[in-house]
Amino acid sequence: MSIRALPLYATIAIFLLAYLICYIQFPAMLSTRVIGNLLTDNAYLGIVAVGMTVVIVSGGIDLSVGSVIAFAGVFIAVILRDTGLHPLVVFAMLLLITTAFGAAMGGMIHLLAMPPFIVTLAGMFLARGAGYMLSIDSVPIADPFYQMMQRAYFVMPGRGRLTLLGMIMIAAVILGMIVLHRTRFGTNVYALGGDATAARLMGVAVGRTTVAVYAFSGFMAGLAGIVFSVYTSAGYPLATVGVELSAIAAVVIGGTLLTGGSGYMFGTLIGVLTMGLIQTYIVFDGSLSSWWTKIAIGALLLMFILLQKGLLRLRVSQ
Amino acid sequence: MLLSTRDLTKAFPGTKALDAVDFDLKAGEVHALLGENGAGKSTLIKCLTGAYRRDSGDILFEGQPIFPQSTLEAQAIGIGTVYQEVNLLPNLTVAENLTLGHQPRRFGIIHPRAMRAQAEDMLAGYGLDIDVRRPLEYYSVAVQQIIAIARAVHLSGRVLILDEPTASLDAREVQMLFDVIRDLRKRGLGIIFISHFLDQVYDISDRLTILRNGRHIATHPAAELDRMQLITLMLGHELQHETATRHRPAVDPTDAIRFSGMGRRGRIAPFDLTVHKGEVIGMAGLLGSGRTESAEVLFGAVPGDSGTAEDTNGPVDLRNPRAAIAAGFAFAPEDRKTEGIIAELSVRENIILALQARRGWARPIPQAEQSRMANDYIKRLDIRTPDADKPVGLLSGGNQQKVILARWLAINPRFLILDEPTRGIDVGAHAEILRLIEDVVAQGMSILVISSELDELVAVSHRVIVVRDRQHVSQLTGEDVTTDTIVRAIAAPEAEPGSDSAATREVMA
Known part of the structure; x- marks a missing residue:
């Protein structure tokens, strides 16, 4: 329909093409088991990328999310170890903290008119440091509720497992789609990313929207932290270094414009799955070094940045 | 009275921007606001x-004093504004733009069908047949402008302020917009119309209010004030008749820059051009006809893919602006805000910029020399600024344009290209810039002036080149340089009856 949707179509086409190539070489890759694992293994990345999509569409960036995930893991592990609180209570506490943390960064960005890059960079160090303060070592989680969550799954036809983690990710993406595409807040996010001055003149509450954007990202980072701690059964302050960059990569590969104002939540899901697919392919191949994942993702990113540049030029020339 | 001001006063450091201004707007009238920059x-x-808080005085809306603190509050009271640009969001759909902030929802979630219906409802009666689900950027500036009006009218509905709404529209689009304005007037809105284009002002306005130096000078029905009287009121003194004395320059046919076959595919067809020393060449054509594109090729800003340039010393390298500047070329682009001035830098820094760039950063111009030069140009071009160290972004449009001119004059080019040097500046500054062109030409500089204002071209040019559909179609010299002949050359192919006047308007715009 619109030229802005082109990157989304490109993303979907590339994903399908990549899957086809994988399938021809390794027919087993089409099994629901592989698909189930793809969702489970990338659940935390997918969730954090949902928050990142909203941030990037608003014209910002959130570098703190990787550290927030690590902090979340340590926080949950330490509280569960030291107190008798139910994990669900701990989750609620954590989500409150990370959401408030995001909101505080959003507030700073708006009130001090500081670049999001700097504010969230500070947030990145802060969250990482807070994790270290709680524990320097990896803290194992042996809560029975955790074991229950790890074992919760549906069996799909073909004996693939749709795990709870995978379902949480899908739920997060759906929530993200509704928030971004079907709420006034979501439209305000696009408005902000398109042209902050015009948005303000049209009555968008720029400050409130900015705070909400980073609060949403903080919430999603907290949720990703919960999922990651279930996935690894531990909290470790050195975990998930650089995940914020993977999330940004997934968002960009998903067709969202880094300059803001344009993109689709669904694209981000495809972006995450594309990155997971490359990883899976390398595991299947067995002979390739895992660094090929990074090279392939780098090449994809470059391609999408060039595509965006091309589209931008196309739009200008219209 | 729908909207009035009484003794409205607003001062900024150093100037009284408004000095006890009385202004009245009736319901059902288009009231033009005129004045120099x-x-x-x-x-x-x-x-x-x-957007500003007044220092003193009253604003009365239907007789009641109002104190709007923000655009939103003014909108809620009933005063909507449409600016020249930055009104809407090109990345959102038309429907989203129209309904932003009050999208219809069901269970907190936007209801797309209701949103579309509401948007179509808001656009009804504006004569637009568009798909509101498409992104706004898909539509022309004129359509976007009408959508912005529809939004403003919907949200405020009593007073509509149009600030230079026609600046980037062509003649047909202006008429489309005017039809909308007339219709709104019939519906009883009070409309304040601001424009530099006097033709349009007379075309649409019922009454005119003239401001000068922050004071209310006069308010008259448009029909009772002719153009000369209006300009006199705006300037406060009789405008010296710009007599088009065709002082033929004693050009030396050998001392010239010869361009042959210059062009770039998709932008401008190959053309030949000979520029004599001390000559002013005008370039006329409609918006998008290839005028600016010609200039960009000549300056290497968008280098040509064909053609050569040579002067008496041999070939001239025009691969990029740097090479062109080295060859003694200079180019003051059309959009001075984005391509010309550097708003944060001071007047002095803006003036020395090109000269410094040519000298190279290793040889900075001494501070004393910079100040001397800046003050010299401020005096020579009558740039109105308290001092040379004021950021240029704070000056008015006409003065910014003079700063750009000073920048290029400082490197003393032999060939200066001016793209729309008088766009968006007031009548007084206008005349000064034309006089300046004549001055520098007398000293042997060659100038290419691109302009939509035919009177201006006729007044300064020795020769006029007409551009149409990305081709140089004709060249007028001597006695042939008149507004009439230029219009005829521009309109030549589609010489159907009626199209002629439209073309005139387009050119004048």
Whole structure:
């Protein structure tokens, strides 16, 4: 329909093409088991990328999310170890903290008119440091509720497992789609990313929207932290270094414009799955070094940045 | 009275932007606000819309004093504004733009069908047949402008302020917009119309209010004030008749820059051009006809893919602007805000910029020399600024344009290209810039002037080149350089009856 949707179509086409190539070489890759694992293994990345999509569409960036995930893991592990609180209570506490943390960064960005890059960079160090303060070592989680969550799954036809983690990710993406595409807040996010001055003149509450954007990202980072701690059964302050960059990569590969104002939540899901697919392919191949994942993702990113540049030029020339 | 101001006063450090201004707007009229740049038009508008807080005086809406603190509050009271640009969001759909902030929802979630219906409802009666689900950027500026009006009318509905709404529209689009304005007038809105284009002002306005130096000068029905009287009121003194004395320059046919076959595919067809020393060449054509594209090729800003340039010393390298500047070329682009001035830098820094760039950063111009040069040009070009160290972004449009001119004059080019040097500046500055062109030409500089204002081209040019559909179609010299002949050359192919006047308007715009 619109030229802005082109990157989304490109993303979907590339994903399908990549899957086809994988399938021809390794027919087993089409099994629901592989698909189930793809969702489970990338659940935390997918969730954090949902928050990142909203941030990037608003014209910002959130570098703190990787550290927030690590902090979340340590926080949950330490509280569960030291107190008798139910994990669900701990989750609620954590989500409150990370959401408030995001909101505080959003507030700073708006009130001090500081670049999001700097504010969230500070947030990145802060969250990482807070994790270290709680524990320097990896803290194992042996809560029975955790074991229950790890074992919760549906069996799909073909004996693939749709795990709870995978379902949480899908739920997060759906929530993200509704928030971004079907709420006034979501439209305000696009408005902000398109042209902050015009948005303000049209009555968008720029400050409130900015705070909400980073609060949403903080919430999603907290949720990703919960999922990651279930996935690894531990909290470790050195975990998930650089995940914020993977999330940004997934968002960009998903067709969202880094300059803001344009993109689709669904694209981000495809972006995450594309990155997971490359990883899976390398595991299947067995002979390739895992660094090929990074090279392939780098090449994809470059391609999408060039595509965006091309589209931008196309739009200008219209 | 729908909207009035009484003794409205607003001062900025150093200037009184509004000095006890009385202004009245009736329901069902189009009221044009006129004045030179710096006369106080924008300040008045900004006080009315809450963007500025007034120092003293009253604003009365239907007789009640109002105190809008923001554009939103003004909108809620009933005063809507449409600016020249930055009104809407090109990345959102038309429907989203129209309904932003009050999208219909069901269970907190936007209801797309209801949103579309509401948007189509808001656009009904504006004569637009568009798909509101498409992104706004898909539509032309004129359509976007009408959508912005529809939004403003829907949200405020009593007073509509149009600030230079026609600046980037062509003649047909202006008429489309005017039809909308007339219709709104019939519906009883009070409309404040600001424009530099006097033709349009007379075309649409019922009454005219003239401001000068922050004071209210006069308000008259448009029919009772002719153009000369209006300009006299705006300038405060009789405009010296710009007599088009065709002083033929004693050009030396051998001392010239010869361009042959210059062009770039998709932008401008190959053309030949000979520029004599001390000659002013005008370039006329409609917006998008290839005027600016010609200039960009000549300056290497968008280098040509064919053609050569040579002067008496041999070939001239025009691969990029740097090479062109080295060859003694200079180019003052059309969009001075984005391509010309550097708003944060001071007047002095803006003036020495090109000269410094040519000298190279290793040899900075001494501070004393910079100040001397800046002050010299401020005096010579009559740039109105308190001092040379004021950021250029704070000056008015006409003065910014003079700063750009000073920048290029400082490197003493032999060939200066001016793209729309008088766009968006007031009548007084206008005449000064034309006089300046004549001055520098007398000293042997060659100038290419691109302009939509035919009177201006006729007044300064020795020769006029007409561009149409990305081709140089004809060249007028000597006695042939008249507004009439240029219009005829521009309109030549589609010489159907009626199209002629449209073309005139387009050119004048």
